[in-house]
Amino acid sequence: MSHVIGRSTLLKPQPIRMGALLLCAAAMLCAGASAGAQRPDPATRLFAMLNAYRAExxxxxxxxxxxxxxxxxxxxxxxxxxxxxxxxxxxSWSTRGQWSACCYPRDHSQAQCMWNKPREIAGRDYPGYGFEIVCHHPRRMTPEIAMACWSASGPHLQVILNRGHWTGVAWKALGVEMPEHYAIAWFGRETDRASKTKPAGPYAALP
Structure with a gap:
């Protein structure tokens, strides 16, 4: 099950060339692996696959x-x-954290609840809006499942590939997480001042 914010007409789903994408993502990660770095975690792999898909x-x-x-x-x-x-x-967001809770309906009438989350959570460190895509899977989520989920959805392709409502938008920031049953990617139009030339932590394996 996948979800996205947007008001665009559905695009015809495009089959993802998973073999080519995996090869491209693997190439992006091989430098760190050959240098003795530990195997990238799933979120890092998904981050690389999203950028590889854009590069295609x-x-x-x-x-x-x-x-x-x-x-x-x-x-x-x-x-x-x-x-x-x-x-x-x-x-949607629950009441269990230091953020504004909301029930996010299917008609996107609470879009501001999503857009404001980066500034609510990161404050001055990221004052721009954030735009989220989500995929849920009843079993263990993997980067491959997430990419297949999003590539089969017109609205998700529009966000990832800057089409439809997002044509002309230049994404300057991307955050990804994927622990158990969900894969989430946040896109932003402003550069994250905390970003480095090369990401820190597990993202250091990326060239």
């Missing part, structure tokens, strides 16, 4: 955002421990 379509790499990754991590934990009610989408 002639789009620029989006820089890793520590602050948007933090928002993604908190939201994944919130969804795992406090699943939203049936009439609320996974863009």
């Amino acid at each position: 379509h002639g789009l620029a790499e989006v820089q890793h955002s520590p602050n948007l990754s933090r928002v993604a991590r908190l939201h994944v934990d919130d969804l795992e421990f406090s699943p939203p009610a049936a009439h609320c989408s996974p863009h």
Whole structure:
């Protein structure tokens, strides 16, 4: 099950060339692995696969955002421990954290609840809006499942590939998290001031 914010007409789903994408993502990660780095965690692999998918379509790499990754991590934990009610989408937030709670309906009438989360959580460290895509899987989530989920959805392709409502938008920041049953990616139009030339932590394996 996948969810996205947007008001665009559905695009015809495009089959993802998973073999080529995996090879491209693997190439992005091999430098760190050959240097003796530990195997990248699933979120790091998903981050690389998203950028590899963009590269296949002639789009620029989006820089890793520590602050948007933090928002993604908190939201994944919130969804795992406090699943939203049936009439609320996974863009919802519970009352169990230091953020504004909301039931995010399917008509996106509470979009501001999503957009404001980076500034609510990161404050001055990331004052821009954030735009989220979510995929849920009843079993263990993997980067491959997440990419297949998003590539089969027109609205998700529009966000990832800057199409439809997102044409002309230049993504400057990307945060990803994927622990158990959810995969979440947050895109931002502003550069994360905490970003480095090369990401820190597990993202250091990326060239």
